[in-house]
Amino acid sequence: MSRYAFVTGADRGLGLALVKGLIARGFTVFAGQYMPEWTELAELKQAQGDSLLLVPLDIGSGDSVRKAAEQVSAVTDRLELVINAAAILGGIEATVEDELDFEDIQRVFNVNTLGTLRVTNALTGHLLKGEGRLLVNISSEAGSVEDSSRDSWFAYCMSKSALNMQSKLVYNQIAPQGGKVLLVHPGWVRTYMNGYFNTEADLTADESAAAILGLADRFLLPGFKQERLCLVDYTGKPMNW
Numbered sequence: 001m002s003r004y005a006f007v008t009g010a011d012r013g014l015g016l017a018l019v020k021g022l023i024a025r026g027f028t029v030f031a032g033q034y035m036p037e038w039t040e041l042a043e044l045k046q047a048q049g050d051s052l053l054l055v056p057l058d059i060g061s062g063d064s065v066r067k068a069a070e071q072v073s074a075v076t077d078r079l080e081l082v083i084n085a086a087a088i089l090g091g092i093e094a095t096v097e098d099e100l101d102f103e104d105i106q107r108v109f110n111v112n113t114l115g116t117l118r119v120t121n122a123l124t125g126h127l128l129k130g131e132g133r134l135l136v137n138i139s140s141e142a143g144s145v146e147d148s149s150r151d152s153w154f155a156y157c158m159s160k161s162a163l164n165m166q167s168k169l170v171y172n173q174i175a176p177q178g179g180k181v182l183l184v185h186p187g188w189v190r191t192y193m194n195g196y197f198n199t200e201a202d203l204t205a206d207e208s209a210a211a212i213l214g215l216a217d218r219f220l221l222p223g224f225k226q227e228r229l230c231l232v233d234y235t236g237k238p239m240n241w
């Protein structure tokens with residue numbers, strides 16, 4: 001019987017690497033496709049066939065998320081895991097002494113915070129019917145209030161702090177039903193977050209995805225019980241909220 005996973009932001013970067021890693025583990029993966037003009041997912045589909053199901057998905061749109069959830073329901077009523085990887089950076093230059101772009105901040109919130117919640121809200125029913133019952137939210141060290149030393153990046157940092165709180169609220173609801181939440185900073189990863197491919201970061205997307213899926217493997221073991229929700233890095237080390 002197929003075991004299904006759902007991944008957002010799967011066109012490139014970490015999301016795409018997670019999709020590849022999940023397929024290698026035997027999952028059939030619904031991959032949220034936001035950039036149909038980017039060919040990597042389509043090429044992967046050619047190679048993988050039925051183990052990859054492409055789903056048009058803009059997590060910034062309630063309508064798009066609803067349609068994606070309907071596409072899932074047409075195939076299965078259960079998902080073993082859902083990974084929220086899609087996010088955008090927004091402006092990172094302006095400090096409180098500059099003119100802040102509030103529309104940009106709202107756009108980032110609508111994707112990183114509300115978009116993630118839209119997806120989780122639409123798919124929690126599927127998740128709780130599965131055996132894995134694992135939600136993976138890709139957060140960031142940038143969301144840590146305690147460790148913050150930046151004086152700009154308002155949109156991204158605040159959106160990830162709010163994602164952390166969102167993850168706790170979701171955890172509080174689903175944990176008594178056997179649900180688990182992995183809230184993870186993926187490291188500094190060579191991806192397209194900045195709008196271009198960052199060759200300077202520490203990790204390749206494949207290395208980060210392998211580490212995160214290694215953590216997920218543990219959460220998916222039969223009988224695994226999550227005692228509490230922590231923000232962890234990709235090695236599993238707890239981080240300050």
Ligand SMILES: NC(=O)c1ccc[n+]([C@@H]2O[C@H](COP(=O)([O-])OP(=O)(O)OC[C@H]3O[C@@H](n4cnc5c(N)ncnc54)[C@H](OP(=O)(O)O)[C@@H]3O)[C@@H](O)[C@H]2O)c1
Binds near residue numbers: 139
């Ligand atoms: N890279 C790092 O060092 C780093 C560090 C900490 C946390 N993270 C987190 O890791 C996750 C993956 O990011 P990444 O580094 O792989 O960046 P990425 O290469 O930019 O991948 C993110 C993907 O999400 C897509 N996306 C943007 N808006 C979307 C929307 N409304 N709906 C659906 N998909 C959308 C992006 O498309 P576009 O390219 O068109 O925007 C892109 O394909 C994010 O949650 C990010 O915050 C990354």
